[in-house]
Amino acid sequence: MTTPCLPPPVDAGPKTRHQTVGVRIGNVMVGGGAPIVVQSMTNTDTADVKATVQQVTALARAGSEMVRITVDRDEAAAAVPHIRDALAVRGVDVPLIGDFHYIGHKLLADHPACAEALDKYRINPGNVGFKDKKDRQFGAIVEMAIKYNKAVRIGANWGSLDQELLTHLMDINANSEKPIDARAVTREAMVQSALLSADRAVEIGLPQNKIVLSAKVSAVQDLIAVYRMLASRSDYALHLGLTEAGMGSKGIVASSAAMGILLQDGIGDTIRVSLTPEPNGDRTVEVKVAQEILQTMGFRTFVPLVAACPGCGRTTSTVFQELAQDIQSWIVTSMPEWKRTYPGVENLNVAVMGCIVNGPGESKHADIGISLPGTGEQPTAPVFIDGQKAATLRGPTLAEDFKAMVADYIENRYGRQNAAE
Numbered sequence: 001m002t003t004p005c006l007p008p009p010v011d012a013g014p015k016t017r018h019q020t021v022g023v024r025i026g027n028v029m030v031g032g033g034a035p036i037v038v039q040s041m042t043n044t045d046t047a048d049v050k051a052t053v054q055q056v057t058a059l060a061r062a063g064s065e066m067v068r069i070t071v072d073r074d075e076a077a078a079a080v081p082h083i084r085d086a087l088a089v090r091g092v093d094v095p096l097i098g099d100f101h102y103i104g105h106k107l108l109a110d111h112p113a114c115a116e117a118l119d120k121y122r123i124n125p126g127n128v129g130f131k132d133k134k135d136r137q138f139g140a141i142v143e144m145a146i147k148y149n150k151a152v153r154i155g156a157n158w159g160s161l162d163q164e165l166l167t168h169l170m171d172i173n174a175n176s177e178k179p180i181d182a183r184a185v186t187r188e189a190m191v192q193s194a195l196l197s198a199d200r201a202v203e204i205g206l207p208q209n210k211i212v213l214s215a216k217v218s219a220v221q222d223l224i225a226v227y228r229m230l231a232s233r234s235d236y237a238l239h240l241g242l243t244e245a246g247m248g249s250k251g252i253v254a255s256s257a258a259m260g261i262l263l264q265d266g267i268g269d270t271i272r273v274s275l276t277p278e279p280n281g282d283r284t285v286e287v288k289v290a291q292e293i294l295q296t297m298g299f300r301t302f303v304p305l306v307a308a309c310p311g312c313g314r315t316t317s318t319v320f321q322e323l324a325q326d327i328q329s330w331i332v333t334s335m336p337e338w339k340r341t342y343p344g345v346e347n348l349n350v351a352v353m354g355c356i357v358n359g360p361g362e363s364k365h366a367d368i369g370i371s372l373p374g375t376g377e378q379p380t381a382p383v384f385i386d387g388q389k390a391a392t393l394r395g396p397t398l399a400e401d402f403k404a405m406v407a408d409y410i411e412n413r414y415g416r417q418n419a420a421e
Contacts, residue, residue, distance in 0.1 A: 016266050018231045018267050020032060020235050020237045021236065022237065023151050023209055023210060023211065024151070025095045025097075025119050025151045025212075026095030028066055030269050031238070038063055038064055038272075038287060038291055039066045039290075040290075041067065041069070041099070043277070043283060046070050046072075046080070056083065056096070057087065057090055060087075060094040063288070063302055064284075066095045066097060067096060068097040068098075068272075069099065071104070071114065072101065073107075074107065074111070077110070078113075078114070080096070080111070080113070081117040084117040098118040098120070098121050101128075102127055102129075104123065105141050108141060109144070116148050119151065120152065122155055123141055123155065125193050125196075125197040126157060126161050126162045126163075139204055146205050151211070153211075153212040153239060154197045154198050154212070155214040156190050156194045156197075157215075157217075158216065158218060159218075161193060165189050165193055166185075169192070170185055173185045187229065188229075194215050194230065198236055212236065213238055215227065215230060216242070216243035217242070218245070220254055223242050223258040223262070224261050227268070228267065231267045237270070239269065239270045239271070240262055240270070241259075242274060243274055245274045245275060245276075247278070251273070251276060252273070252289050255273045256289075259273075263297055303332065303335050304335075304345065304348035304349065305350065306328045306331065306350045307362060308321075308352045309358065312354075312355075319372055323398070324352040326399050326403075327352055330403055331350070341415070342411075342415055343414065348409075349368075350367065350368055350369065350406060351363045351368075351370070351371075353369065353371045353372065355372065359371030363382070363383075363384040364388075365387075368386075368409045369384050380394040383405060
């Protein structure tokens with residue numbers, strides 16, 4: 001038998017973070033080595049102040065650190081300062097980003113209170129203007145950003161790419177001795193659109209530390225390729241997002257696959273998961289998914305992790321599933337108060353396991369864990385705290401008893417720790 005030995009150490013962590021210039025957006029820093037920021041966008045009519053305030057509040061309380069709102073007409077622009085003021089009354093201090101297309105230059109000029117209230121302007125170079133108007137209207141928005149000391153996101157988009165630039169690059173490619181495929185040319189057009197627009201903004205006078213770039217596409221491999229190109233050719237702060245990701249599991253999987261690879265490459269300073277909600281669905285799901293991507297990859301911590309086994313033929317009882325769901329829901333509900341009372345509690349690891357095969361071992365690895373016995377047995381479950389067996393729970397109050405032990409653990413670990421500090 002071969003004698004066991006250890007292989008050479010392998011660095012399994014993320015690659016070195018792509019160094020970008022930091023951009024201050026309201027009370028949030030993006031890039032410059034700051035933690036990766038979670039962003040979201042409303043789907044209300046911005047002119048409806050009440051509905052927009054309610055949704056921004058919900059997104060912010062779910063954990064969105066910046067929220068983008070559509071500013072598409074005069075009524076929407078006029079509503080922006082009222083939205084900001086109503087949020088302040090609620091104690092919601094989240095940066096607001098104005099999403100401008102086609103007539104952004106006019107709306108900002110006609111509604112100075114809107115220009116002042118927003119923390120960042122989002123410009124799409126593909127539809128800021130056409131022909132001879134393009135440079136003039138782009139410049140007008142940049143000058144407003146300079147005037148009001150605002151940041152700008154220059155966001156190229158696959159669905160509204162600058163057609164002049166794309167046609168020019170396609171012509172060059174067609175006349176090349178070794179032409180590349182049209183998709184690769186389109187990727188290059190995306191990157192050039194963002195970079196040329198950013199350089200133009202700097203020429204006008206907008207500092208680099210006021211610029212964030214994005215290049216949104218809807219296919220995973222295209223997103224990975226485009227952002228690797230952007231990162232290799234600039235040090236602007238980068239916003240990641242798979243546009244039109246889709247609904248449900250498709251949108252979640254696609255966004256996670258694309259952004260996970262880029263984040264592991266060290267690329268990305270702020271992210272958004274662009275999920276299509278169910279009709280009248282919960283908009284905050286996109287925030288939770290973004291947080292889970294960052295937390296499961298080890299970049300941020302937002303809520304305590306609950307490890308739970310998937311179940312198998314040894315766990316035909318639903319007890320552990322019900323307990324895992326109960327504990328997860330309880331933690332999510334409790335987190336707003338816990339964050340205020342117990343700083344650092346988001347680092348807590350909890351395990352809810354279903355049977356005796358791996359359950360005790362997994363529970364020992366968690367800060368606090370419970371291991372149920374599996375099929376055909378009465379729920380008699382050992383609880384492990386910091387790797388040591390602390391109690392055995394049984395009977396109809398098992399779930400409540402375990403929650404009480406988790407609450408005591410949080411108080412003892414995070415309450416005393418913070419009191420001592």
